[in-house]
Structure formats: C-alpha cells, structure tokens
Amino acid sequence: xxxxxxxxxxxxxISSVLVFGGCKSSYEKLKESxxxxxxxxxxxxYYNKKDYSKALELFELLMPKYxxxxxxxxxxxxxxxxxxxxxxxxxxxxxxxxxxxxxxxSARAEECRYMSAYCFYLDSPNASLDxxxxxxxxxxxxxxINLYPKSERSVEAGKLIQNLRDKLETKAYNNARLYLDIGxxxxxxxxxxxxxxxxxxxxxxxxxxxxxVKAQYLYAKNSAEYRQEERYTQTMAYADQFTEKYTASKYxxxxxxxxxxxxxxxxxxxxxxxxxxxxxxxxxxxxxxxxKSTGQQQSITDRQNQKSPQ
Numbered sequence: 001x002x003x004x005x006x007x008x009x010x011x012x013x014i015s016s017v018l019v020f021g022g023c024k025s026s027y028e029k030l031k032e033s034x035x036x037x038x039x040x041x042x043x044x045x046y047y048n049k050k051d052y053s054k055a056l057e058l059f060e061l062l063m064p065k066y067x068x069x070x071x072x073x074x075x076x077x078x079x080x081x082x083x084x085x086x087x088x089x090x091x092x093x094x095x096x097x098x099x100x101x102x103x104x105x106s107a108r109a110e111e112c113r114y115m116s117a118y119c120f121y122l123d124s125p126n127a128s129l130d131x132x133x134x135x136x137x138x139x140x141x142x143x144x145i146n147l148y149p150k151s152e153r154s155v156e157a158g159k160l161i162q163n164l165r166d167k168l169e170t171k172a173y174n175n176a177r178l179y180l181d182i183g184x185x186x187x188x189x190x191x192x193x194x195x196x197x198x199x200x201x202x203x204x205x206x207x208x209x210x211x212x213v214k215a216q217y218l219y220a221k222n223s224a225e226y227r228q229e230e231r232y233t234q235t236m237a238y239a240d241q242f243t244e245k246y247t248a249s250k251y252x253x254x255x256x257x258x259x260x261x262x263x264x265x266x267x268x269x270x271x272x273x274x275x276x277x278x279x280x281x282x283x284x285x286x287x288x289x290x291x292k293s294t295g296q297q298q299s300i301t302d303r304q305n306q307k308s309p310q
Contacts, residue, residue: 093119
C-alpha cells in the first residue's frame with residue numbers, strides 16, 4: 001500500500017519536473033534561437049522599454065555575430081547606453097570608448113568619447129575615499145577637450161574638470177588637517193604647503209596658510225630646545241608672510257600671537273641651552289632628546305597607520 005503511494009508520488013514529481021522544465025519562456029527561446037534579425041529587433045524593443053537587463057543579454061549575444069556588419073554600429077551604440085542607463089559606469093565607459101575607437105568617423109564618435117569621460121566622472125568617489133578615478137576622469141575629460149576644442153561639450157567638460165579639482169583640493173585639505181589633528185606637525189606643514197603648491201587658487205588657501213603658521217609653531221614648541229630657534233624663526237616667517245598677504249583675515253590676531261610666542265620661545269630656548277652648556281650637560285641632553293624623539297615619531301607613525309590619509 002505504502003510502496004504504491006510512494007511510487008505514485010515519485011511519478012508525479014518526475015512528471016512535474018519534465019513539464020515545467022520543458023516550459024521555456026519566449027525570451028529564453030529567443031536567446032537560444034538562430035534568428036539574429038529577430039533577436040536584434042527584440043533587443044532594441046527591450047532597450048526602448050527601458051528593460052536594460054534583457055536588452056544587454058541580447059546585445060552581448062549579438063555583438064560577435066554582427067561584428068564588421070553595418071548593423072554593428074547601432075548595436076555597439078545601444079549596448080554602451082544600456083550599460084550607462086543601468087548605472088554600470090565602469091562597463092559603460094569602456095563600451096563608449098570602444099565605440100569611438102571602432103568608429104572614429106561616425107557622427108556619434110564625439111558623443112561617445114565624451115560619454116566615456118563622463119562615466120569616469122560619475123565613478124569618482126567622495127573626497128574621503130581614494131581619488132584614482134577622479135584623476136583618471138580629469139585626464140579623459142582633458143583629452144576630450146584637446147580632441148574637440150570647439151565642441152559645445154568641451155565647455156561642459158571644463159566645468160566637470162573644475163568640480164573634480166575641487167574634490168581633490170578638499171581631499172588634500174582633509175589629509176593635511178588629519179596630520180595636524182594627530183600631532184604630526186612637520187607632516188602637516190609639508191602637506192599644507194604641497195596642497196597650496198598643487199592648488200594655488202583653492203578656496204582653502206587663507207585657512208591653510210594660517211594652519212601652516214599653527215602647525216609650524218606647534219612643531220617648534222614640541223621640539224628640543226637646541227632645535228627650537230630655527231623652527232620658531234620659520235614660524236615667524238610664515239606669520240609675517242600670512243599677515244602681509246591677508247590684511248583683513250579673521251586669523252590675523254592668532255597669527256600675531258603665534259609670532260609673539262615664537263619670539264618668547266626663542267628667548268627661552270637660548271636660556272636653557274646656555275644653562276646646559278654652562279653645566280656641561282648639553283651633549284647628554286641632545287642624546288636623551290634624540291631617544292625621546294625616536295619614540296614619539298614611532299607613536300605618530302602608529303597613529304598614521306591607523307588612520308592614514310588616502
């Protein structure tokens with residue numbers, strides 16, 4: 001009795017698998033067919049209906065079949081935009097570039113060259129992340145401008161480049177601030193100076209030039225006395241440069257305070273060094289400070305590794 005029931009159930013299951021397994025959708029049948037003209041027609045329909053996933057599957061099947069034929073140009077063009085509209089900008093930039101390289105005399109070549117660069121722009125991450133794609137986007141947009149200097153799209157490309165440069169400026173500013181925050185004052189001073197060299201027209205210029213004064217002052221203050229005179233003197237030079245350049249800055253008073261404190265710091269350092277020299281202890285002081293400095297630098301390095309600027 002039970003054996004008979006089990007046999008019936010097993011038979012029904014097998015029948016169901018065979019029935020449902022054999023019921024392929026019209027889309028699956030289309031994919032497996034050899035009617036490339038029908039596949040092409042349906043792929044364009046899916047594209048126009050914004051069903052990009054199905055359109056892309058068919059485009060990928062068709063591109064090898066149509067390579068070298070007149071229909072291939074439209075096929076490659078639609079495929080690039082299907083990737084773009086699916087927000088797969090990495091694939092889209094590749095296919096737009098591939099179209100422009102494959103059909104350099106096409107009326108669509110300029111458009112696709114621009115779209116390839118624009119996809120790099122869209123793939124540029126926020127300022128807190130690695131900016132490799134941002135740099136690549138700037139390069140490809142500039143290349144477009146060089147290739148099509150009279151194009152209306154070149155004007156837009158120039159605006160996009162400025163947006164990307166603003167992001168790189170923010171990244172450079174944030175990195176330098178991070179060094180200042182973790183107490184690596186020498187690296188902060190260098191990072192701010194490098195940022196100003198790379199982006200002389202940055203909106204952060206006034207603040208960064210003041211923070212150079214601050215970072216250099218803290219670097220001098222936290223140095224051994226026999227090194228302070230030179231480092232405080234550099235602070236005073238930065239402060240004078242800032243005061244002369246930004247006569248109405250909100251940071252003027254603070255910059256002046258750092259300068260005065262540097263003057264007092266130099267006087268104090270000279271007194272301390274004179275005392276050590278009189279007692280014959282300067283060499284030991286230098287050796288002890290050197291050991292201490294090595295330990296402090298290791299601590300800073302450890303903190304940098306934990307939260308290193310990208």
